Every structure is written in C-alpha cells, then in structure tokens.
Amino acid sequence: MMKKSVACLIMTIILPFTIQGQGKYLTNNGVISFYSHTIVEDITAVNNEVAAVIDGSSGEVVIILKMTQFQFEKKMMQEHFNENYLESEIFPKATFSGTILNNDDVKYSIPGLYEVKVKGEMTIHGQTKTISEEGTVKITSSGIVCSTKFKLNPEDYKIKIPGMVRKNISKQMEITVELPCELI
Amino acid sequence: MRDNKIYLLLFLILASFQVSGQDLESMLEGQMEKTTDYTFATFKSTRILNGHSIEHLEEGQLDFRISHRFGRINSGAYEFFGLDQAHIHLSLEYGIKDWIMVGLGRGTFEKTVDGFTKIKLLRQSKGVKSSPVSISIMSGIYVNGLRWEDRERDNYFWQRLDFVHQIMIARKFSPGFSLQLTPSYLHRNMVETANDPNDIFSIGAGSRLKLTKRLSINAEYFYLFKPDNDLLSTEIYNPFSLGLDIETGGHVFHIILTNSVGMRENGFLGHTTGSWLNGDIHLGFNISRIFQLKKNENYQ
Structure with a gap:
C-alpha cells in the first residue's frame, strides 16, 4: 500500500517534467524569405523577425510574421510591396496555423533530422488557404530547427500584380523558412 | 486506495498545466506587440505638389526631379493657352541618412540656384513607441541669379539671398488619406520696394486622397500673412495647387494645376502673382526618378 503511494507520488512529480521534454518550442527571430525569379528581374526579401511556436506533444505549429518587416535590397521596392501589393496597413500580418501530421515520428529527445509533413491554414493578405508541405525538424541539444521550402502563387492570395510589372514578378514565389526554436 | 485517488487527482491537476494548443497563437501575438510599427507612405513623393511633404529619401537614394510649369491657361489661343511658355526646375536630391536629406536645384524663375536640408524629428508610429504625427523640418536657401537691374548702385551678393524655414507636421489618418500642416517662414534679404515685406509667415495645408493603389x-x-495687395508693389496671392500623383515603380509623376509659377518655396510663397479667381492657372508636371545608390542596410 505504502509502496504504491510512493510510486504514485513520484509519478506525479516526474511525469509533468517528461511531458515538458516534449514541450513547446518558441522563436522570435525565425527567418522567412521569398525569391521571385523572372528573366527580367530577381527579387528577394528577408524577414528575420518571424515568431513561431511548435508544440512538441501535439505537433501543433503556429507562425506569425509582420509584412513590414520584410527587408528588400531596394527600400523603394519595400514600400511598394507594403503599400501596393500586400496592403500591410490593412493586413499587417501573415500567419500559418497547422499541425505536423507525422509528429509521432519525431523524437524530440533524440537529436537528429526528421522529415515531416505539415498541413494547415495560411493567411496572407487577408486570404486563407489550406496548404500541405514537406519539411524537416532538426533536433539539437539546445532546441529544434524547423525548415521548409515551397512555392506560392501571389494571385492565390488575391495579391494583384498589374500588367505593367507582370513580367518582373514571378507567379511561383519560392518561400524559404527556417525557424530555430528554443524549448520554453 | 483513497491515497491513490488523491495522487491521481494531484497528477491530473499538475498535468493540466501542460495542456497545450489553444493559446499558442495568443502567446505569439503577445510577443509581436513588443515592437513599434512606423507609418509608411504618408505621401508618395518628397513633394506634395510644389512644397515639401513629410516624406524623405531613404539613405542612399538619389532623386532626379524635373518640374515644368506652362504659362497661364487664360493667356488665350495666341499663347496656345499657356503652352508656348515653359518654366523649368531641375534638382538632384540625396538621402544621406534615413533622417537627413539634401538637395540642390536650378530653376528658370529668377534664374535661381537653391539648396535645402530636410531633417526628420518624429515619425508617426504605433506600438511600444507611439506618436500620432510625423514631424520634419526643412531649411532652404535661394540665390537669385538675374543680372543686377541697376548697375550704378552698390550691389552685394547677400541681396540675392532668400531663406525659407518650414515645419512639416503630418498624419496618415487612414491608408487612403493623409494630411499635413506646414507653418513656414520666408525671409528675403532684398525686396523691390520698401512697401514689400522682407518676412512673410504662412501656414500651409496639404493632403493626399488615394483613388487607387x-x-x-x-x-x-x-x-x-501679408499686407493687403494695395500696399504691395506687385499683387501676390495665396498659392493653391491641385494635382494627380501617379506612381509607376521607380517614377512618381505629378500633373498639376496651380496659380504659381515658382516651383520652390521662395517662388510660391513670395511671388505667386496669379489668382485662381482670375483664371491665372498654370498646367504643370513634376517627374521624380529615384536611383538606389546604396543597398538597404537591414538586407543581407
């Protein structure tokens, strides 16, 4: 009887910590960049202030960024991006909210590189679309790094590109995501 | 057994603190609030039409500006409704830092060479640092390049100089509407007659109303704020300009109707001899082409 109680007590104390081992991972300086290639012009922009949280136990992923924090080589392009294309004053943020479908395959306590499939809802320019992409989760001693690369068509998010610059802006933006997260 | 139940309950309570999910998004929202969002594109160009707007060139941007004003529309068919005459102003302007820009120009009006410095004092923003308005100051010097009318008289270089100081206070009320107030002070070292004021204070108001992106x-x-026209050697009026602002990538075009031929501050604040009520209206254009000489520092 006594032994059982002690065992129960130990479990009570230890179990929450073991769950913590698969707890939440957070970053405030994730990097998301996009690259648009056309014959006329290559355009890239980087956002180094992406906030993201990954819940290791449920596989839930939430990513939020501010459109105005995308940095362009040419500042004028940056203003056009916010003012004319993304309408950042009306739609200041882009978000992704989804889950790692094969979260059980990821051993958060064992360092290594895991292939993952992520599905969820992406909102850009006030438009929400369900997307499903593949990526990797790299487990290190200090945290995890989530990475992915995928293609996106701005017109899917009702981002209007006038005919005049149609040849300068690709219909297939290459999006690169790297989120180095720390356990919290 | 009763003990076990208690421990199980305890376990459940503790475990519940680990429950994840629903508030991940609000967790991040909290993180995002710790930043400051600065207002951008209060105006599309460094000029509203004739006068300065709150906008600055960013560091490393070079702006080549060409401005034109035709003659008065009411000058009749003989003058092809003003199009036979043209006044021009050319300038090169540069953003030394994001907060300071300078410019050098030359205009047909009184063959003037002009230079200015514009400095940002405050930016409209939301978030950690918040301000309802943007404020900049501009100081300009204008050198009249006309030959001396009276060569017998003692003529000095300082007599050619005009100075203008302006404070620009602007607010972008919504993505489609911006308003700016511009208290200004014009000082002229020499005026035509003793009746003409050397100093003219004025208050300007400028706005932008977006029709499309x-x-x-x-x-x-x-x-x-000036004496009645009866007291002046030349009648001068309050300058009013109305125009379209068209942005096409690297260029900004202005198509303007104005009662002022002067395209710089000493011209339109001190020499607007046309009156809208009399139909003394000039058609004009501003063209601005920006070249990026230095890359954005925040971009790697």
Missing part, C-alpha cells in the same frame, strides 16, 4: 489626388494651399 497607385493614383491619388493631392492638394496644397498656403495662407500668407
């Missing part, structure tokens, strides 16, 4: 209507008015 790349097209807006801009208007600009200066109220001059």
Whole structure:
C-alpha cells in the first residue's frame, strides 16, 4: 500500500517534467524569405523577425510574421510591396496555423533530422488557404530547427500584380523558412 | 486506495498545466506587440505638389526631379493657352541618412540656384513607441541669379539671398488619406520696394486622397500673412495647387494645376502673382526618378 503511494507520488512529480521534454518550442527571430525569379528581374526579401511556436506533444505549429518587416535590397521596392501589393496597413500580418501530421515520428529527445509533413491554414493578405508541405525538424541539444521550402502563387492570395510589372514578378514565389526554436 | 485517488487527482491537476494548443497563437501575438510599427507612405513623393511633404529619401537614394510649369491657361489661343511658355526646375536630391536629406536645384524663375536640408524629428508610429504625427523640418536657401537691374548702385551678393524655414507636421489618418500642416517662414534679404515685406509667415495645408493603389489626388494651399495687395508693389496671392500623383515603380509623376509659377518655396510663397479667381492657372508636371545608390542596410 505504502509502496504504491510512493510510486504514485513520484509519478506525479516526474511525469509533468517528461511531458515538458516534449514541450513547446518558441522563436522570435525565425527567418522567412521569398525569391521571385523572372528573366527580367530577381527579387528577394528577408524577414528575420518571424515568431513561431511548435508544440512538441501535439505537433501543433503556429507562425506569425509582420509584412513590414520584410527587408528588400531596394527600400523603394519595400514600400511598394507594403503599400501596393500586400496592403500591410490593412493586413499587417501573415500567419500559418497547422499541425505536423507525422509528429509521432519525431523524437524530440533524440537529436537528429526528421522529415515531416505539415498541413494547415495560411493567411496572407487577408486570404486563407489550406496548404500541405514537406519539411524537416532538426533536433539539437539546445532546441529544434524547423525548415521548409515551397512555392506560392501571389494571385492565390488575391495579391494583384498589374500588367505593367507582370513580367518582373514571378507567379511561383519560392518561400524559404527556417525557424530555430528554443524549448520554453 | 483513497491515497491513490488523491495522487491521481494531484497528477491530473499538475498535468493540466501542460495542456497545450489553444493559446499558442495568443502567446505569439503577445510577443509581436513588443515592437513599434512606423507609418509608411504618408505621401508618395518628397513633394506634395510644389512644397515639401513629410516624406524623405531613404539613405542612399538619389532623386532626379524635373518640374515644368506652362504659362497661364487664360493667356488665350495666341499663347496656345499657356503652352508656348515653359518654366523649368531641375534638382538632384540625396538621402544621406534615413533622417537627413539634401538637395540642390536650378530653376528658370529668377534664374535661381537653391539648396535645402530636410531633417526628420518624429515619425508617426504605433506600438511600444507611439506618436500620432510625423514631424520634419526643412531649411532652404535661394540665390537669385538675374543680372543686377541697376548697375550704378552698390550691389552685394547677400541681396540675392532668400531663406525659407518650414515645419512639416503630418498624419496618415487612414491608408487612403493623409494630411499635413506646414507653418513656414520666408525671409528675403532684398525686396523691390520698401512697401514689400522682407518676412512673410504662412501656414500651409496639404493632403493626399488615394483613388487607387497607385493614383491619388493631392492638394496644397498656403495662407500668407501679408499686407493687403494695395500696399504691395506687385499683387501676390495665396498659392493653391491641385494635382494627380501617379506612381509607376521607380517614377512618381505629378500633373498639376496651380496659380504659381515658382516651383520652390521662395517662388510660391513670395511671388505667386496669379489668382485662381482670375483664371491665372498654370498646367504643370513634376517627374521624380529615384536611383538606389546604396543597398538597404537591414538586407543581407
């Protein structure tokens, strides 16, 4: 009887910590960049202030960024991006909210590189679309790094590109995501 | 057994603190609030139409500006409704830092060479640092390049100089509407007669109303605190300009109707001899082409 109680007590104390081992991972300086290639012009922009949280136990992923924090080589392009294309004053943020479908395959306590499939809802320019992409989760001693690369068509998010610059802006933006997260 | 139940309950309570999910998004929202969002594109160009807007060139941007004003529309068919005459102003302007820009120009009006410095003091923003308005100051010097009318007289270089100081206070009320107030002070070292004031204070108001993403209507008015026209050697009026602002990538075009031929501050604040009520209206254009000489520092 006594032994059982002690065992129960130990479990009570230890179990929450073991769950913590698969707890939440957070970053405030994730990097998301996009690259648009056309014959006329290559355009890239980087956002180094992406906030993201990954819940290791449920596989839930939430990513939020501010459109105005995308940095362009040419500042004028940056203003056009916010003012004319993304309408950042009306739609200041882009978000992704989804889950790692094969979260059980990821051993958060064992360092290594895991292939993952992520599905969820992406909102850009006030438009929400369900997307499903593949990526990797790299487990290190200090945290995890989530990475992915995928293609996106701005017109899917009702981002209007006038005919005049149609040849300068690709219909297939290459999006690169790297989120180095720390356990919290 | 009873003990076990208690421990199980305890376990459940503790475990519940680990429950994840629903508040991940609000967790991040909290993180995002710790930043400051600065207002951008209060106006599309460094000029509203004739006068300065709150906008600055960013560090490393070079702006080549060409401005034109035709003659008065009411000058009749003989003058092809003003198009036979043209006044021009050319300038090169540069953003030394994001907060300071300078410019050098030359205009037909009084063959003037002009230079200015514009400095940002405050930026409209939301978030950790918050301000309802943007404030900049501009100081300009204008050198009249005309030959001396009276060569017998003692003529000095300082007599050619005019100075203008302006404070620009602007607010972008919504993505489609911006308003700016521009208290201004014009000092002229020499005027035509003793009746003409050396100093003219004025208050300007300028606005931008967006029609589409790349097209807006801009208007600009200066109220001059000056003696009655009867007392002046030349009648001068309050300058009012109305125009379209068209942005096409690297260029900004202005198509303007104005009662002022002067395209720089000493011209339109001190020499607007046309009156809208008399139909003394000039058609004009501003063209701005920006070249990026230095890359954005925040971009790697």
